[in-house]
Amino acid sequence: xxxxxxxxxxxxxxxxxxxxxxxxxxxxxxxxxxxxxxxxxxxxxxxxxxxxxxxxxxxxxxxxxxxxxxxxxxxxxxxxxxxxxxxxxxxxxxxxxxxxxxxxxxxxxxxxxxxxxxxxxxxxxxxxxxxxxxxxxxxxxxxxxxxxx
Numbered sequence: 001x002x003x004x005x006x007x008x009x010x011x012x013x014x015x016x017x018x019x020x021x022x023x024x025x026x027x028x029x030x031x032x033x034x035x036x037x038x039x040x041x042x043x044x045x046x047x048x049x050x051x052x053x054x055x056x057x058x059x060x061x062x063x064x065x066x067x068x069x070x071x072x073x074x075x076x077x078x079x080x081x082x083x084x085x086x087x088x089x090x091x092x093x094x095x096x097x098x099x100x101x102x103x104x105x106x107x108x109x110x111x112x113x114x115x116x117x118x119x120x121x122x123x124x125x126x127x128x129x130x131x132x133x134x135x136x137x138x139x140x141x142x143x144x145x146x147x148x149x
Contacts, residue, residue, distance in 0.1 A: 011059065011068035012096050014139060019073040021136040023058050025113050029098065029106065029141075031060040031069060052076055062098075069096065084138030088118065095132065097142030103129045106143060110135065123147075 016022040019036075027033060040054040054075040061068045088094065100106040103121065110133060118132040118140070129145040 009067070011070045013070040013072060014096075015072050015074060015079065016137055016139070017073065017079075018136060019056055019058060019071060021113075022071045022139065023060070025110070025115070025135045025139075026060050026069060026071070028109050028113055030100070031062060034059040034061050034068070050077055086140075088132060088140065095140040095142050097144060099144050099146060101145070103131070103143055103145035107131070107133070 014022070023033065023036075036056070036058040038054070038056050044053050044055070045051050056073045056075065058071045059068060060071070083090065083092070086092075086094070107115070107117065107121075113136065115133045115135050118134060121129055121131040124130055127147055129147060131143055133141050133143060135141060
């Protein structure tokens with residue numbers, strides 16, 4: 001099957017309860033806020049299948065402009081499930097991984113906002129230093145420092 005050459009990843013979405021705290025966390029990680037807006041109406045109901053949907057979103061982008069993260073806080077309908085404490089082997093969407101230039105410095109900044117390393121920082125065959133962290137509301141992130149640079 002041929003792969004479309006124009007296929008790109010637009011964004012990854014994460015539903016949060018505290019939008020301000022999540023924005024602050026991802027800004028500290030190094031993402032840039034593109035904008036923030038309320039979303040509702042027939043088109044939003046249609047695309048999500050949630051009638052009467054009202055949500056506030058924030059769109060953030062990586063500094064290189066190639067990745068986006070959409071944070072959503074649902075006002076209606078009520079949140080249906082809570083996966084914030086799911087272990088790293090849970091089924092479904094789980095985490096977003098970011099390359100960071102200095103893992104130790106990044107962890108020091110994120111710990112000030114409540115981030116906790118899930119296991120430990122590991123060295124993967126001298127290529128990457130890696131770890132998983134839980135941020136605000138238990139959001140799971142992977143952080144990788146490229147050691148080849």
